[in-house]
Amino acid sequence: MDLAARLRLDATALALIGHDVALIPDSALSSPTPCGSWTIAELLRHMNERHDAVAQTVLPPLDQNSDDPRDDFARIAARWLAALERTGPTVTIPPTGPLPTEWVLGVHVVDMLVHRWDLAVALHATLVVPAGLAEVLLPLARANTAPGSPLNGPGGAYHQPFPADPANTAMDSIVALLGRNPRWSPQEHRR
Template sequence: MLINSNLVALDAEAVRTSLDVAATLKPADLSLPTPCAGWTVRDLLAHMTAQHHGFAAAFEGDGDLAHWEVRPLGDDPAAAYRAAAERVLSAFAAGGALDRLVPLPELGGSFPAARAIGFHLVDYVVHSWDLAKPLGIEVRFSPEVQEAALEVARAVPDGEARLRPGAAFKPALPSTGGSPFEDVLTLLGRSPDWAV
């Protein structure tokens, strides 16, 4: 079981890694394909931005699904992403945040805050890699982040639901026998060897 007091810091490490990758983006990079089937870098960044706003709103007590909608990123996609990331980091770090029941309409209900942050953590470990891979950047996470993300990834149900259109993850792939980070990727249907 993830230790609640560490969750916010572990999630922040994952988000800051994604910020470091996003800061390297050039306009030509936005049209590159990503490991997220059918999504370009721009699509992925827009999704990541929307997810930050959705989680932040949920932790601020607003469960309106409209906060999760993907919107245009404007002329400076990296700046739009950075603002959303800073918002969610602030929402998670707010006093009493871990004591809340958090509405996550995308997942069909409300969840204890620690579980919600766990969902966010695994998403941003994986999405940091999704964003970095087409750019030729290698992302690294502390052993603590890798183990926390692996714990969450192991709890994500596998099976036919992952074959449906719009599923967050593809069916699990065989383990590569590599690092806990590679196990996170394969458990969530991503090949560590993906290439543009």
């Protein structure tokens, strides 16, 4: 999959999650998510901070952000895409340094789909994934989490994968590869 195709997929994933973020009610911001020990508000701040850190390696910094991470999400996500469109074959990822842009986009698009899943299950909402999107991203998720990936294990971005289950959908398989229980629920989190 070439750079242009990865940019299109990333733009799609960001548009989908951006829609979901805009609809998060105030009352849900403190709800737990399956993403570590983060609440919804903390997950949104994390995404905004990481997107903006990368965007600032290519674009001038933003004047200011709001106190509500929902309000900043679409603007910062658009800056991320603009930066990745302009960066060329490598992009600087603070604090890691330069990485191949195609690889970064392959990781990012999968992360955005999984963070969208994080939000859906935290909100008790049904996750609607466009036809074929999870199937297209499953090979990227497998590559991102293959043995020896710097994203796995201690110090990596992902927890240990959950065991493969032939009954899993493509989306459940992606979630499991990134170390989340596809059957996670807020009630289990409270135990």
